[in-house]
């Protein structure tokens with residue numbers, strides 16, 4: 001007997017397209033109030049997973065349960081979901097009002113109920129004055145809000161979002177991230193949010209599922225995934241990190257290319273290792289102190305942070321991120337690069 | 352400097368199609384209209400202004416019957432073609448995969464031979480000793496009378512002649528249609544029928560209308576198909592018109608028939624385009 005008590009249960013699901021394993025043996029349980037991000041590089045199977053949950057596609061193997069009920073064979077319109085697409089996919093021949101009313105008409109709501117829900121959507125998404133326009137008369141951000149509204153008007157069991165912010169500019173994206181997270185908390189239904197942007201995943205979600213080549217690499221609290229990646233892929237993909245090839249003798253790790261040795265807090269199996277250090281966890285010491293001798297070749301200001309582009313003796317480029325301070329290193333400065341040994345992630349080198 | 356230049360260039364680009372239209376459409380039409388208000392006597396044109404031709408067409412029962420038969424034929428053929436072409440085009444687009452291009456090229460194959468040739472081939476298929484009836488009789492069955500030199504035979508011929516065209520127009524329309532909109536509708540709770548009626552059909556309506564007109568207009572004025580296959584009771588308007596210009600030598604009456612056909616074709620065009628709100632078929636014109 002499988003335990004089907006989770007609100008949404010994805011149980012050992014695979015989807016193969018001929019020889020292509022778009023998804024392979026993937027299981028995730030999702031709780032009622034959860035905002036879960038599915039994070040992975042392009043082609044990793046994120047959209048495939050979302051299409052399976054929506055019912056737009058059927059798994060080759062495995063089952064999907066909503067509230068304990070097996071929905072694997074149900075068509076999309078019987079699943080009670082809402083969905084927001086990367087390209088918005090608003091109906092071009094319908095006004096905003098009609099787009100929003102569409103899912104309600106499909107579920108045969110009364111005109112009074114439809115009006116009620118349209119007013120709700122208009123208010124919560126600030127669509128005042130836009131209701132009688134056609135989608136091509138809206139800006140990207142407005143279209144995005146309509147798409148979100150169309151996914152939410154029916155009070156769905158869950159909302160699926162496939163990179164809904166990918167087509168928006170940075171400023172608007174950050175604004176919408178906060179909004180979307182607020183809606184989720186307000187509505188109390190799970191949001192499954194697909195993205196290849198790790199910042200987006202980290203800023204919005206409660207938990208992050210990292211997938212790579214159709215396999216689940218990691219699933220956990222966002223802080224946990226960030227601070228304690230369990231695979232080299234996760235260490236590299238979540239957050240900005242720099243990789244070093246090292247050799248471990250059991251207690252200390254040496255990085256031959258830079259001639260730097262450090263002692264991790266926990267013992268590391270002897271042999272060749274990969275060391276990952278998050279870019280903001282580098283420390284820049286005075287030249288001459290122990291560390292990797294580097295020269296600052298450029299300084300990039302990013303709001304409250306500064307990116308130091310460093311060049312080591314062997315010409316390798318390293319990026320270190322620091323909070324902005326008045327007395328920071330200037331271009332051309334010589335420094336010694338170190339890191340807190342406890343915060344480096346060390347894995348046996350991949351073959 | 353560039354401003355007047357651009358305006359001039361724009362004007363030139365407008366002149367080119369306008370000149371073409373005037374040369375090849377408006378001028379012949381004017382000639383036809385003028386001729387239709389003259390008379391022909393003993394194979395000669397009499398340049399006296401008269402509306403007699405139109406009176407003849409509106410009162411003589413033979414012409415009225417020919418016309419109604421043509422109109423009914425054109426409507427039936429076009430509706431039938433749209434109904435049949437839709438699923439064909441849809442399946443090519445949806446499931447054709449990498450063979451899509453081959454399928455669409457196959458649709459063009461009949462156009463490689465002329466219309467007369469195709470009609471003669473069809474005559475061979477449908478006639479009394481043709482492929483179908485010949486086989487039936489050899490098997491000891493009675494021949495199908497309704498496909499021998501009848502309006503049914505003409506109907507079959509029109510379907511055969513114009514099916515590739517209708518499929519191609521609907522196919523092109525569907526090819527430009529974003530099928531993911533159908534997924535979006537499903538995700539919004541629409542069942543298959545609603546997905547079709549609310550999203551796929553309206554967004555391909557202009558393509559469908561063009562497909563309809565491209566079979567309606569030539570069927571309305573067709574002369575070859577009924578001549579080869581229509582039999583004694585199968586005379587259509589266009590066929591009768593061709594006879595005015597040929598055997599009977601009553602060119603002016605023929606010209607009047609031509610004008611009637613042009614007017615009805617334009618009427619069909621206007622009715623359909625007024626009936627279709629382009630906005631509601633997803634047509635957005637120049638904006639973005």
Ligand SMILES: Nc1ncnc2c1ncn2[C@@H]1O[C@H](COP(=O)(O)OP(=O)(O)OP(=O)(O)O)[C@@H](O)[C@H]1O
Pocket residue numbers: 017020021022040041042043044045046047048049196
């Ligand atoms: N209909 C299909 N037929 C064959 N292969 C497919 C099909 N759909 C997806 N794939 C393959 O499955 C894999 C996963 O595709 P998917 O669209 O889920 O990726 P994704 O993670 O959403 O990528 P992106 O971030 O680029 O959208 C890809 O290798 C893709 O080529």
Ligand SMILES: [Mg+2]
Pocket residue numbers: 046047048162
């Ligand atoms: Mg995708």
